[in-house]
Amino acid sequence: MLQRDYLMRMIEQVASAIGQVMGLRRQMRHQEALLVIDELLDSRFRLNGRLIRSLSDEDIVGMMTTNGVMETENIQAIALLLKQESEIYEEMGDGARAYPLQLKALQLFARLAAADAPKVLADSDAEAERLLLKLSDCELPAATKRLVMDWQESRGRYDQAENWLYELLVEGEAGRDEAVAFYRRLLPLPDERLAAGGLPREEVEEGLAQAEADAWLSSRE
Structure with a gap:
């Protein structure tokens, strides 16, 4: 029961934050949208936003795995937030910041899709496909290709x-x-x-x- 309540609160919080971010993006209030994402990354997960951005996708999954079980809903939430952040930087014309976020989101969604993770917040397979298409003109690192x-x-x-x-x-x-x-x-x-x-x-x-x-x-x- 406690686990289900936690999951429902997390889903509501992330969905609400993404809705808020998209609203701010429509108003071109990009810095405020970035702040919403940063605050949620800092408060919702065991890792703060700066650490999440610096860790590899493999390390994030490792730190979001307990007793051999992936916390797929948390990983999915992180991937969605990183994707939103990358889109904000794209809208701001900052491709250098957008690319590593897109890459990490792709890697996380690909791992989730390979693990057949439940579609709690998003369809990981479809999200990975969209990001792969977006990055089709980029030379991906060998680890990402594998x-x-x-x-x-x-x-x-x-x-x-x-x-x-x-x-x-x-x-x-x-x-x-x-x-x-x-x-x-x-x-x-x-x-x-x-x-x-x-x-x-x-x-x-x-x-x-x-x-x-x-x-x-x-x-x-």
């Missing part, structure tokens, strides 16, 4: 996961063993599921053979 690859695989979008794997291989950020492991994870899946994910069984078998022969990259050139 995270996106894992997320796409977890959602059954195997062709997209393979594309991200290819990018990592080309850049030297992944190797033969990772490619082999990817295809071997897919092999036991039903044919219908592989086809629905854009990577039919024959393509999985071909990719595995090329990866095992360390000829995967040359076959794509």
Whole structure:
């Protein structure tokens, strides 16, 4: 009961704050909107706003995990607030501040989507897709590409996961063993599921053979 009450209060508080922020944005009162976000980050979570912005997405998730259980609602709230903050900086013409916030929000939403987190405050999968599209003209860090690859695989979008794997291989950020492991994870899946994910069984078998022969990259050139 206490946990449910806490969750409901958190949802109401975050939803109210986001509504307030969006209202201030419409009035072009950006600094006030940033203050609302900062105050909520400082008061609602165990980490203050400055620390949240400085930590990696992995560290945030780690600090928001208790006894091996992710506090998905808290992580989702943080990701939403960071996304709002990035949009404010975009409206202010400050892309340098917007980009790292967008990146961190993408990473958090991707982790939540991969974990199939409940849609408490938002649809994490849809939010990650929107942020990935927004950042499509940017060169993402290798760690983010790997995270996106894992997320796409977890959602059954195997062709997209393979594309991200290819990018990592080309850049030297992944190797033969990772490619082999990817295809071997897919092999036991039903044919219908592989086809629905854009990577039919024959393509999985071909990719595995090329990866095992360390000829995967040359076959794509």
